[in-house]
Amino acid sequence: MGISAHKKVLIVEDEQDILQLVKHYLEREGFRPITAISGLDALKKVKEEKPDLVVLDLMLPEMDGLEVCKRLRSMPSTAMLPILMLTAKAEESDTIVGLELGADDYVTKPFSPKALVARVKALLRRIERAPADGPDLHLYGALTMNLARHEVSLGKHEVPLTAKEFGLLEHLLRHRGRVLTREVLLSAVWGYDYYGTTRTVDVHIRRLKQKLPLLEGAIVSVKSLGYKLRDLD
Numbered sequence: 001m002g003i004s005a006h007k008k009v010l011i012v013e014d015e016q017d018i019l020q021l022v023k024h025y026l027e028r029e030g031f032r033p034i035t036a037i038s039g040l041d042a043l044k045k046v047k048e049e050k051p052d053l054v055v056l057d058l059m060l061p062e063m064d065g066l067e068v069c070k071r072l073r074s075m076p077s078t079a080m081l082p083i084l085m086l087t088a089k090a091e092e093s094d095t096i097v098g099l100e101l102g103a104d105d106y107v108t109k110p111f112s113p114k115a116l117v118a119r120v121k122a123l124l125r126r127i128e129r130a131p132a133d134g135p136d137l138h139l140y141g142a143l144t145m146n147l148a149r150h151e152v153s154l155g156k157h158e159v160p161l162t163a164k165e166f167g168l169l170e171h172l173l174r175h176r177g178r179v180l181t182r183e184v185l186l187s188a189v190w191g192y193d194y195y196g197t198t199r200t201v202d203v204h205i206r207r208l209k210q211k212l213p214l215l216e217g218a219i220v221s222v223k224s225l226g227y228k229l230r231d232l233d
C-alpha cells in the first residue's frame with residue numbers, strides 16, 4: 001500500500017462541483033475523504049473526525065480559509081495538522097498570508113485533480129518523514145543536536161544550553177518549516193500548567209539566537225502568531 005492507505009483527508013470547499021471532483025479522485029487513490037462546506041463546518045469536522053490532512057479552500061462562507069488555518073494552528077491538538085490550501089490566481093497575496101499562517105502548501109485554481117492528489121501525497125510523505133534525522137539526532141546546517149547526550153554543537157564546538165533552550169530548539173528542529181505559535185511552544189516546552197506568559201518564549205528565542213548565530217536568520221517571527229525555523233531544503 002502506498003502513502004494514501006487509510007489516510008483521512010478533510011476537503012473544505014463550498015463549491016459542490018470542485019468538492020465532489022476532489023473527493024472522487026482522492027477516493028480512487030485509496031484515501032478516505034470527508035467533506036465540509038464552510039469554515040465553521042471545517043473546524044467541527046476536524047475536531048470530530050481527526051483527519052490526517054486538510055485540503056482547505058480560501059474563499060468560504062462564514063469564516064474564510066485563512067481564519068480556519070489560523071485557528072487550527074493556534075490549538076495544540078491541530079497545530080501540526082498538514083494543510084493544503086486551494087486558492088484562485090487573483091488571491092495571490094492571500095496565498096502568501098496563508099502560507100505565513102501555517103498552510104503547508106497551496107494549489108492554484110483551476111487545478112487538475114491528479115496534480116492535487118499528487119500534492120496531497122507529497123505533503124503526507126514530507127510530514128511522515130519529518131523526524132528524518134533519526135530518533136537521537138537532529139542536523140541543521142552546521143548545527144547538531146544529540147538528544148541521547150543532550151548536547152548541541154556548532155561544527156566541532158559544543159554550545160551549552162539551558163534545559164528550556166534545549167527543549168525549545170528541539171521542538172523547532174522537529175517541526176522545521178512550520179509555524180509554531182507561542183502557546184504551542186509554551187505548552188510543549190514549559191508544560192500546560194506553566195504559570196508564565198508567552199513573553200517567555202520570545203526571551204528564550206533571543207537567547208538561542210545569541211548562543212547560536214546561525215539561527216539568527218533561520219528562526220523567523222511570523223506576525224502576531226509565533227515562530228518558524230526555516231526548512232533548509
Ligand code: CA
Nearest residue numbers: 014057059060
Ligand atoms: Ca470557495
